[in-house]
Amino acid sequence: MSVNFDNLDNIQIDVLREIGNIGSGNAATALAKMLNKRVNMDVPQVKVLQFQEVSDILGGAEIPVVGLLLRVTGDISGSIMFILEKKAAGVLVNILMGKPLDEIVVFDEIAISALKEVGNILAGSYLSALSTLTNLNILxxxxxxxxxxxxAIISVPAIEFGKLGDSVLFIETEFSEGSTKVVGNFFLVPDIDSYEVLLKALGVAN
Incomplete structure (x- = not known):
């Protein structure tokens, strides 16, 4: 039987959910330091999805989104996608910049740099949580x-990184400031060869 995320039971999903919770806690702390103000983050859901389900989670293939793509290297390889609806990305930029939340955002160099920094913090926080639980070196x-x-965004890792696994780890990430909520979608997409390494390190595979 091939080792992949499809074979996980509830206990193993709980371990992956813990990665989401620890990672979001770390990310919230890092963002608060960066912005010098409190940022709340929640992880409403952690799921294992088929790769082809990703666009459905995002609301369909035609939805305009802002996507951050990162390559993962070290003891496992694969890619990370952090994807926000374009409108939500605009609200997040305004939160980051301390601007009125309904202000129209032009995705200029400053806005893009702010979003990249959030992507860096999130990816670093989730991978650090994964590293801690697995003792793997993940960069x-x-x-x-x-x-x-x-x-178009989700086709990039599939094309760029060759054959990916069928399943992805989906961590819904909710930022909030006051009553304003922004939902982002974080996907860890291991390469096929990395499934076994990752699951063994989590104590899941034999």
Missing amino acids: PSVPELAIDMAG
């Missing part, structure tokens, strides 16, 4: 940012 690359339709 993120510098993020690349793209603004496009969801279908």
Whole structure:
């Protein structure tokens, strides 16, 4: 039987959920330091999805989104995607910049740099949590940012990184400041050869 995320039971999903919780806690702390103000983050859901389900989670292939793509290297390899609806990304930029939340955002160099920094913090926080639980050395690359339709964004890792596994770890990430909430979608997409390494390290595979 091939080792992949599809074979996980509830206990193993709980371990992955813990990665989401620890990672979001670390990320919230790092963002608060960066912004010098409190940022709340929650992880409403952690799921294992089929790769082809990703665009459905995002609301369909035609939805305009902002996507951050990072390569993962070290003891496992694969890619990370952090994807926000374009409108939500604008609200997040305004939160980061301390601007009125309904202000129209132009995705200029400053806005893109702020979003990349959030992507860096999130990826670093989640991978650090994963590293701690697995004792694996896992490193993120510098993020690349793209603004496009969801279908186009998620095709990038599939094309760029060759054959990916069928399953991805999905961590829904909710930022809030006051009553304003921004939902982002974080996906860890291991390369096929990395599934076994990752699951063995989590104490899941034999």
